[in-house]
Amino acid sequence: MKRYSVICMVILLCLWNQRASAFWGSGSTDGASGLDVAAGFDVNTIATVAGSVIAQPERKGQEQHTEMTVVTQQGPVTVVLGPWWYWEKQNFTVMKTNEITVTGSLAQGKDGALYLFAQKVGNRSTGETITLRSESGKPFWSRGGSVTRGGNRPFDGNGSRSASGGRGNGMRGGRQ
Amino acid sequence: MGKTLRLLIGIPFCFTLLVAWFAWSAFHAAPPLAAENLRGEGLSISVAIEQLIVADPSFRSLLRFTTPGIAYFALIDRQGIVRFHTNQGLIGQPYPNYDQTAFLEGLFEQRERLATGEEVYFLRTGVHTAHDEYLLVLALHTYRADQVIRRAKTGVTVVFALTVALWGVTLLLFALLRREERHRKEMSRREELARLGEMGALMAHEIRNPLAGIKGFAQLVETSSNLEQAHRHAEKIVIQSLRMEALVNDLLAFARDDRGEPEMSDLPALIQDCAILLRPEAATQNVAIEVAVPAELKAQVAVDRIIQLLLNLMKNAIQAMPNGGLLTVSLRVKGGIAELTVRDNGIGIQPEHLHHIFEPFWTSKAQGTGLGLALCSKVAEEHGGHLTVESTVGIGTEIVVKLPVQ
The missing domain is CATH 3.30.450.20 (PAS domain)
Incomplete structure (x- = not known):
């Protein structure tokens, strides 16, 4: 009797766990948002948001990607800044309460929160800007860490030139 | 179960x-x-x-x-x-x-x-x-x-969890019931063994006494040169043998699993027959037997077993009146239940003995087997009925047998 109960419980737990294990096996997909935090970017959803930083960039998740939170008119937006190792190298300072402008691919996670896969970040408080992706959305870290820095120039919205590599950067269209 | x-x-x-x-x-x-x-x-x-x-x-x-x-x-x-x-x-x-x-x-x-x-x-x-x-x-x-889908998924998850919990509780209850059942069977087996041991000891005791008497009188017969004296000893041997035979008969009747084939019988007629059978024995003890029964009352009973019950109750009542008395046997029907009352005005039963009188081999008499009332109780239960007893020392005893009748 006890043996059968244990077998039943194990089967139930295995079934229960199926959804969770799907995430573990799916590479760079973030468990909470369901988004591709490592390489996700869609040129169709590029938007620019401006707001105040409420959470500084920090390392997050299994993918070790960088995230910060900005309060905008649309509400809080989680800005995905690429891999932590790459972000660390940039020496781009973002402090709490800094006013920043971010251009990137906007997406809504399955947790209902807004995520912005940053392409360009401008810190209006310090005057610094950084471009993390090409205009077509190719991440710079995927070609060896080349990056366009604006130094103390005010953020003017002009990005760096396109680069090859990355994924998900084409305009969607035609027959699906 | x-x-x-x-x-x-x-x-x-x-x-x-x-x-x-x-x-x-x-x-x-x-x-x-x-x-x-x-x-x-x-x-x-x-x-x-x-x-x-x-x-x-x-x-x-x-x-x-x-x-x-x-x-x-x-x-x-x-x-x-x-x-x-x-x-x-x-x-x-x-x-x-x-x-x-x-x-x-x-x-x-x-x-x-x-x-x-x-x-x-x-x-x-x-x-x-x-x-x-x-x-x-x-x-x-x-x-x-997609909120509606998420709500549905949450609902399904909750329902699934509740169902799992319900099955968990069910399995737990099932396991507890199984354990309880095993425990009950084990206790019952132990009680049976204990009862068997007790019965064996009582049986040995009941047989040893008449056997000792038979042996003693047989030895006297063996050494006796007087034919008349030997004849008296032989009579005693016969009495002791009859006592042993009665014990064995009672034991067999009590242990019998065969309840007998029930048949439609007239209960007043059975009572009258038993009274007629016992009147000579009652007369030797100055006991009068009164029977108050309806003219006819048909019931589906095992006749042999009911006669055993009636004879045992009436004999007990007669034996309870060594100085004579009145034995009343009455029968009435109340709400589909036949109430057979056997009343005597004999010596009565001690209050502390009342709880034991239906136990096998329990007797307050010097010569009793202790199986009579146990057998009566068993027969009543076989017929879906039961026995009750009321007794006052020095006034008498009333035993009521309640049997369902159609």
């Missing part, structure tokens, strides 16, 4: 079927509902966009048009050039994989995953101005519309 088990398994099983059906139907109704909501939202937005471009063909008013549900939208002309896009950097570029037949398809919708990993609702439809026609490509966030 069988009925309990059926209930124990049946109730959770029915509950499981019910909730499974409920969860399944709720779960399957949710995605079409979400799709319907998204279609409704998409069509409303497409109508709004059409009105805006009719009012302002330069599309400038579209720049200010936004709703929280829109992931992006674009207008493509018949040449496949993007005339408007929420990402203004894409305006003027050719629309990838453009197919002019898309204009003829009417409404096209599907869910698809963007390169960000987000699943959106994708809608493509034609919109018209006074002079032109455009293909509207609209992508909507699905989070809000």
